[in-house]
Amino acid sequence: MSYEIPRENIAAEPFMAGPPDFNRKSRLMQTDKVYECMITNIVELTDMEKLFHLKIMDPGESRLFTFRPGQFLMLELPGFGEIPISISGSSAIRERIGLCIRKAGKVTNMLHKARIGTKVGVRGPFGTHFPLERMVGHNILLIAGGLGLAPLRAPIYWVNEHRSEYADVAIMYGTKRPKDILFDYQFDMWGKIYNYDIHLIVEEPDENWKGRVGLITELFNEVDIDPHRTYAIVCGPPVMFKFVCNHLNQVGIPMDRMFVTLERRMHCGMGKCCRCMVGSTFTCVDGPVMDYWTVMNLKEAI
Amino acid sequence: MLYKTISKANFKVFINEVIAGNVTIAPKMTDKDSEGNPVYQFQQVYAFDEIALNYTKTYSSLKNFFLPFKESLSTFQFDKNEWKQKIEYSIHPRVIVGVRACDINGLLKLDNVLMKGKYPSPYYVARRTNTFLIGLDHEPMADCFCQSLNSDEALHGFDLFLTDIGDKYFMQINSSKAFNLFKNVQINDIETEDEEKYIAEKKRIASLFKTRVAITGLSNLMDIEFESDVWKKWGDKCLSCGTCAMVCPTCYCFTVTESIDVSLKFALKEKVLYSCNLVDFAEVAGGHNFRPEPATRLKYRFYHQHRGFVESYDEPKCVGCNRCGIACPAGINPIDVIHDLRMEDVK
Numbered sequence: 001m002s003y004e005i006p007r008e009n010i011a012a013e014p015f016m017a018g019p020p021d022f023n024r025k026s027r028l029m030q031t032d033k034v035y036e037c038m039i040t041n042i043v044e045l046t047d048m049e050k051l052f053h054l055k056i057m058d059p060g061e062s063r064l065f066t067f068r069p070g071q072f073l074m075l076e077l078p079g080f081g082e083i084p085i086s087i088s089g090s091s092a093i094r095e096r097i098g099l100c101i102r103k104a105g106k107v108t109n110m111l112h113k114a115r116i117g118t119k120v121g122v123r124g125p126f127g128t129h130f131p132l133e134r135m136v137g138h139n140i141l142l143i144a145g146g147l148g149l150a151p152l153r154a155p156i157y158w159v160n161e162h163r164s165e166y167a168d169v170a171i172m173y174g175t176k177r178p179k180d181i182l183f184d185y186q187f188d189m190w191g192k193i194y195n196y197d198i199h200l201i202v203e204e205p206d207e208n209w210k211g212r213v214g215l216i217t218e219l220f221n222e223v224d225i226d227p228h229r230t231y232a233i234v235c236g237p238p239v240m241f242k243f244v245c246n247h248l249n250q251v252g253i254p255m256d257r258m259f260v261t262l263e264r265r266m267h268c269g270m271g272k273c274c275r276c277m278v279g280s281t282f283t284c285v286d287g288p289v290m291d292y293w294t295v296m297n298l299k300e301a302i
Numbered sequence: 303m304l305y306k307t308i309s310k311a312n313f314k315v316f317i318n319e320v321i322a323g324n325v326t327i328a329p330k331m332t333d334k335d336s337e338g339n340p341v342y343q344f345q346q347v348y349a350f351d352e353i354a355l356n357y358t359k360t361y362s363s364l365k366n367f368f369l370p371f372k373e374s375l376s377t378f379q380f381d382k383n384e385w386k387q388k389i390e391y392s393i394h395p396r397v398i399v400g401v402r403a404c405d406i407n408g409l410l411k412l413d414n415v416l417m418k419g420k421y422p423s424p425y426y427v428a429r430r431t432n433t434f435l436i437g438l439d440h441e442p443m444a445d446c447f448c449q450s451l452n453s454d455e456a457l458h459g460f461d462l463f464l465t466d467i468g469d470k471y472f473m474q475i476n477s478s479k480a481f482n483l484f485k486n487v488q489i490n491d492i493e494t495e496d497e498e499k500y501i502a503e504k505k506r507i508a509s510l511f512k513t514r515v516a517i518t519g520l521s522n523l524m525d526i527e528f529e530s531d532v533w534k535k536w537g538d539k540c541l542s543c544g545t546c547a548m549v550c551p552t553c554y555c556f557t558v559t560e561s562i563d564v565s566l567k568f569a570l571k572e573k574v575l576y577s578c579n580l581v582d583f584a585e586v587a588g589g590h591n592f593r594p595e596p597a598t599r600l601k602y603r604f605y606h607q608h609r610g611f612v613e614s615y616d617e618p619k620c621v622g623c624n625r626c627g628i629a630c631p632a633g634i635n636p637i638d639v640i641h642d643l644r645m646e647d648v649k
Contacts, residue, residue, distance in 0.1 A: 031421050032375055034387055078378035078385050079562040079569030105587035119385060265586050267558040270421035274555035280610035299528055
């Protein structure tokens with residue numbers, strides 16, 4: 001048996017896509033200025049979660065705002081506070097920034113009272129993204145637990161829009177109860193139109209639930225994984241992705257082909273406030289998307 | 303860098319001129335502690351004689367002139383359903399006299415974080431570029447360990463730096479701003495005798511350090527000893543008050559608070575310096591706290607200083623001033639904690 005070290009193809013990295021801009025010292029000198037946005041639509045997903053559609057009001061700023069799947073932004077509610085929210089929508093649509101937000105704290109409680117037309121602010125996008133260019137030609141395994149589906153929607157939309165570039169795509173999604181399932185209206189569409197292999201599971205079924213019951217790791221019995229051709233994207237509470245990633249590791253997927261996103265408290269998004277520090281690095285700058293090898297080697301990450 | 307000398311009499315004239323034209327901040331004796339020792343702080347001065355040039359150590363560091371405890375980031379003006387954000391960075395120029403090398407090195411570390419990289423902080427940049435720094439060499443205190451951290455000498459980051467060589471100062475001029483100020487004050491070229499005196503004085507100061515902290519390999523040790531009982535031992539003493547971060551010359555973490563004015567006409571977004579020892583430092587929405595015990599928070603403070611910061615900027619965040627050790631109401635000081643971590647006998 002020979003050990004072959006895989007070749008790294010740096011041409012696949014997005015930073016090679018455009019000409020280098022050596023003169024630009026920073027993204028914006030006005031790092032603390034928000035883009036003014038209008039809430040254009042509110043979708044009630046569950047009792048606790050709502051999907052907000054935002055539109056950047058200034059056309060110039062709207063053109064400037066581009067993000068990559070996995071990145072987050074700082075959402076400003078003047079007078080109440082600023083919170084980090086991962087973008088849950090298509091990166092191809094400029095007119096609509098999707099944010100799936102759970103009612104959890106001071107700002108989100110206030111935001112859940114907001115109506116269509118309310119003006120909010122955003123800064124960003126910040127952080128790292130899922131390396132979808134690197135995944136071209138491979139199978140993708142998208143695994144989410146609970147609210148973890150929200151950040152996963154961005155890479156899902158990306159794959160939708162570039163479906164022919166990727167091989168088999170499977171979505172595995174687990175929640176506590178059937179009524180906690182987010183975006184239930186989309187699974188049929190993703191399955192039918194984009195030919196995804198979709199698996200759902202709940203821990204505590206109700207009388208109407210006909211699907212699988214148990215923890216998300218049980219879904220691995222249903223899915224065939226080719227470890228040499230598969231990338232995994234895992235989103236959910238740390239306990240869940242620890243179990244999931246350990247399983248994937250046993251199946252044989254290299255740790256640097258599994259990606260997770262971390263959640264931490266943030267006050268700036270720019271590596272200044274230190275609140276999101278894990279081990280020796282910042283979630284906002286070196287994360288929130290990290291490969292599992294990096295996460296494993298960071299103290300306190302999981 | 304230009305090297306010159308200035309007589310002490312001329313220096314006094316020079317500083318009085320500077321004070322006359324600018325907001326000038328310098329170490330002043332502000333109080334006496336319970337044992338009768340003087341307490342020094344950086345404060346605005348109005349005459350040369352108010353400056354305590356032979357001060358021991360200011361209780362608070364210089365940091366707060368660059369990272370004020372509370373700072374307005376922006377205001378939001380409300381108008382019916384509309385709001386507009388307003389941001390102001392401007393600051394008046396000021397002069398700070400009598401800064402020690404460790405404090406200048408502390409600022410250089412802050413520069414790395416807040417002036418360089420992808421997202422420079424305009425608030426900090428405005429304050430830093432509008433501050434004229436005059437440094438001054440001094441004898442170390444018994445608890446100073448800046449020599450161990452290579453911050454007992456400032457190589458840049460100041461406008462002027464003085465070393466006492468008897469009846470005059472050996473002067474390093476590091477900016478054209480500083481050079482221009484000497485158009486009307488007499489300064490002299492370096493003579494062999496000045497040079498000898500300067501080298502001798504530097505040697506003398508370097509030989510006076512009594513406290514040493516072994517830094518070699520400390521970054522790795524932070525990883526290896528992550529589960530060590532040492533953290534619990536010191537963490538159990540920690541009161542989680544955050545005093546250490548307040549007096550630290552390089553701690554820069556903060557919290558952002560927003561408040562609506564009682565008139566309901568505007569909201570204020572403010573940045574308040576924080577501390578990683580405070581209980582809700584890493585608490586997320588929903589109530590989960592990533593570092594619930596004082597011991598993990600204390601450990602994190604050291605881990606950032608000697609591991610995280612080293613990974614980012616190739617040097618520890620600590621400058622070795624021991625201000626945190628002096629200020630800590632629970633008697634935790636970095637010298638003992640690091641000695642303990644290295645399993646060396648605590649003195």
